[in-house]
Amino acid sequence: MSDLQSQDYIRISASTLTPPSTRRYEDQVAKLIDTSRCIGCKACQAACMEWNNLRQEVGHFEGSYDNPMDLSPSVWTLMRFSEWEDEKGKLEWLIRKDGCMHCEDPGCLKACPAPGAIVQYANGIVDFISENCIGCGYCVKGCPFDIPRVSPVDHKSYKCTLCSDRVAVGLEPACVKACPTGAIMFGSKTDMQDWAGERVVDLKSRGFENAGLYDPPGVSGTHVMYVLHHADKPSIYAGLPDKPHISSLVGLWKGIVKPLSLMGIAFAALAGFLHWIVEGPNEVEARDEEKARDLAEAAAAEKLP
Amino acid sequence: MTRPPGTLVRNTTAARINHWITAGCFILLLLSGLSMFHPMLFFLSELFGGGQWTRAVHPWIGTVLLVSYLGLIVQFWRENLWTRDDIAWLKAIDRVLANQEEGVPEVPRFNAGQKFVFWSMALLVPVLFLTGLIIWEVYFGSDTPIEVQRVAVLIHSMAAIAAIIVWITHVYAAIWVRGSVRAMTQGYVTRGWAWRHHRKWLRRLVASGSSGPTPGHER
Numbered sequence: 001m002s003d004l005q006s007q008d009y010i011r012i013s014a015s016t017l018t019p020p021s022t023r024r025y026e027d028q029v030a031k032l033i034d035t036s037r038c039i040g041c042k043a044c045q046a047a048c049m050e051w052n053n054l055r056q057e058v059g060h061f062e063g064s065y066d067n068p069m070d071l072s073p074s075v076w077t078l079m080r081f082s083e084w085e086d087e088k089g090k091l092e093w094l095i096r097k098d099g100c101m102h103c104e105d106p107g108c109l110k111a112c113p114a115p116g117a118i119v120q121y122a123n124g125i126v127d128f129i130s131e132n133c134i135g136c137g138y139c140v141k142g143c144p145f146d147i148p149r150v151s152p153v154d155h156k157s158y159k160c161t162l163c164s165d166r167v168a169v170g171l172e173p174a175c176v177k178a179c180p181t182g183a184i185m186f187g188s189k190t191d192m193q194d195w196a197g198e199r200v201v202d203l204k205s206r207g208f209e210n211a212g213l214y215d216p217p218g219v220s221g222t223h224v225m226y227v228l229h230h231a232d233k234p235s236i237y238a239g240l241p242d243k244p245h246i247s248s249l250v251g252l253w254k255g256i257v258k259p260l261s262l263m264g265i266a267f268a269a270l271a272g273f274l275h276w277i278v279e280g281p282n283e284v285e286a287r288d289e290e291k292a293r294d295l296a297e298a299a300a301a302e303k304l305p
Numbered sequence: 306m307t308r309p310p311g312t313l314v315r316n317t318t319a320a321r322i323n324h325w326i327t328a329g330c331f332i333l334l335l336l337s338g339l340s341m342f343h344p345m346l347f348f349l350s351e352l353f354g355g356g357q358w359t360r361a362v363h364p365w366i367g368t369v370l371l372v373s374y375l376g377l378i379v380q381f382w383r384e385n386l387w388t389r390d391d392i393a394w395l396k397a398i399d400r401v402l403a404n405q406e407e408g409v410p411e412v413p414r415f416n417a418g419q420k421f422v423f424w425s426m427a428l429l430v431p432v433l434f435l436t437g438l439i440i441w442e443v444y445f446g447s448d449t450p451i452e453v454q455r456v457a458v459l460i461h462s463m464a465a466i467a468a469i470i471v472w473i474t475h476v477y478a479a480i481w482v483r484g485s486v487r488a489m490t491q492g493y494v495t496r497g498w499a500w501r502h503h504r505k506w507l508r509r510l511v512a513s514g515s516s517g518p519t520p521g522h523e524r
Contacts, residue, residue, distance in 0.1 A: 140454070141454050155360070253459045261342070261343075272481075284498045
């Protein structure tokens, strides 16, 4: 999707080679979503649709503020609304802007079998390169956040690009630009962490003693972070994973299983070849034909009256 | 197919066609599957017209293979039933491998190695099909929870590798034991071949005056 140069790739899916590594002083970027300042206006959703030219088919009212009801190939970000009661029975309306978290260690990229279909830029953005995507859905299995969606029309996988095309030319993502309350901020990752720190202090002073930054270490941090009033239980925010990490099943499948399998296949073939040069073919000898003939003749003789 | 006089039918025409449909599917599945399994083998996807086509065609070939292998199961299951004799034969496997088959227990239509290949595939093919259905993105991509898909894709890849190793054993055995390839292409073997490798089968055919493959089920 992006115009960033291939020399900015620091991770490339399905590649056993070292990506271009000369450029290494690029600032890591991050988007900070402050759930405590979000009013659920969906301006970010609209801006995302507009900038990326996405139009989800109009659906039906499902009795929820969520609209549309889920991410899709043409819904890359989505406000998710949760009604949550604390221990004292006080109702809180939690609103979380869902979308790709741009993991520092991306499970989608790890799972992807198509070379160059998923890349990570030096600034940390994880991007899907559609021309290389084969539509297998492995990224869906690799993602700890249930984000990628494969289009049934063109069989390509889609998700938020963090507006990599805008970021590449020094603009902030469309959702950030549109946010009317400053709930979505964008900048260098360290700046965003600092800013989040201030917000957390402020929230704590207002009684949200468990306020904190969501930058999960299980995926080596993310380039989309949340300020949560209840950082001790992220899952109350419409199922945000408490401790996201790349599934150990995916780790096995994309880790040790791959080299062991190729070795197993190579070993089987080699064993066959060795047997061939040591023992050689097992050929029918003249003696076998004679014995068989004797057997047949004996049987024929028995049948004679 | 004209069969030289005195030879025995090892595999009927139906069995051979059935076998080669399965074999063709297996090889195509192996190439397309490996291309999606390891980055260094992704180039194999070019054989199918690129990654998108490989992804699209792989499950369909798998479906054909399942049906085809079911045909092989129907035709061969009875003669592949495991018996005590198979254990005795396995105990003499070192002599078999050394091409010294004298003194090795006599073998009926299939030996323990062939039965192992048959039953391994009889297990692996349905496992591959079912796990493959779960990860068939186009049709069933959203029918199961993601965690189930992760389990399925892991089992699918490991079962596929097991099947490939079994397949290598099968192919090598066919090359090693001379006359076996012809038994599956032209369908016949000489009596001497049967004497050497499947003496019990030969005795049964001779005793009943049958030309194979099974008394009462010729051709």
